[in-house]
Amino acid sequence: MLSLAKRSRRQPDDRRGAVAVEFAVIAPVLVTIMLGMIELNRVFDAQNLLTSAVREGARMASMDRERISQQGQTMNDLVTSTVKTFLGANGFAPDDVDVSIHFPDDPATDFDLDDPANELELFEVSVKVDYSDVSFMPVDSGADAPMTGAIVFRNGRALLSN
Numbered sequence: 001m002l003s004l005a006k007r008s009r010r011q012p013d014d015r016r017g018a019v020a021v022e023f024a025v026i027a028p029v030l031v032t033i034m035l036g037m038i039e040l041n042r043v044f045d046a047q048n049l050l051t052s053a054v055r056e057g058a059r060m061a062s063m064d065r066e067r068i069s070q071q072g073q074t075m076n077d078l079v080t081s082t083v084k085t086f087l088g089a090n091g092f093a094p095d096d097v098d099v100s101i102h103f104p105d106d107p108a109t110d111f112d113l114d115d116p117a118n119e120l121e122l123f124e125v126s127v128k129v130d131y132s133d134v135s136f137m138p139v140d141s142g143a144d145a146p147m148t149g150a151i152v153f154r155n156g157r158a159l160l161s162n
Contacts (some may be wrong), residue, residue: 039137043147046134049090050149054125057083057099058153061113061123075113076101083127096133100126104152111155118155126150 057079060068068078079101084094101111104124111123128148132139 035137039135042134042136043131046092046129046147047149049087049092050127050129050147051151052149053083053086053090054127054149054151056086058123058125058151061101061125062153062156062158064157076110079113079125083125087127087129092129093133096129098128100128102126113155121155122152123155124150124152 060082061075061079070078080099083099084097087097088094100107101113102124103109103111104122107124107126111121112118113123126148127150128146130144131147132141132144134147
C-alpha cells in the first residue's frame with residue numbers, strides 16, 4: 001500500500017518535463033487559432049458596418065431633402081458624406097472608403113438623386129474598402145480583397161412633419 005502511494009506521488013514529478021514539451025508544441029497552435037478567431041470576428045464586424053453604413057446613407061436619401069442638405073450640396077454628396085462619416089466614426093479611414101450611387105441594373109451608370117426624372121426609381125448605394133485597410137493583421141498584397149456593402153432603395157421623399 002505504501003509503495004503505491006509513493007509511486008502516485010512521484011509520477012507528477014516525472015511528468016513535469018513532458019508537460020512542458022507538450023505545451024511548447026500545442027501553444028503555437030492555440031495562439032494561431034485565437035488570432036484567427038479575432039481576425040474573423042473583425043471581418044464579420046467590418047462587413048456588418050459596411051452594410052449599416054450604406055443603409056444609413058440610403059435612408060438619408062429618402063428624407064426631406066430641403067431640410068437636411070446644406071445650401072448648394074447635392075443629395076449624392078450628402079449620402080456619400082453620411083456613409084463616410086458613419087464608417088469614420090467606427091474606425092475606418094474615410095479616405096480608404098469608396099462610395100458609389102448608381103442604377104442597380106447598371107453599376108457603371110451614376111444615379112443622380114436630385115434629378116426629377118429619377119423620382120421613384122430604384123438606386124443602389126454601395127461602398128467598397130480593401131480588406132487590408134480593416135484587418136488587424138498585416139495582409140500580403142496578393143491576398144488583399146475588396147470588402148463591399150450595398151443596398152437598393154427607391155428614390156422617394158419622406159416628408160418630415162413639424
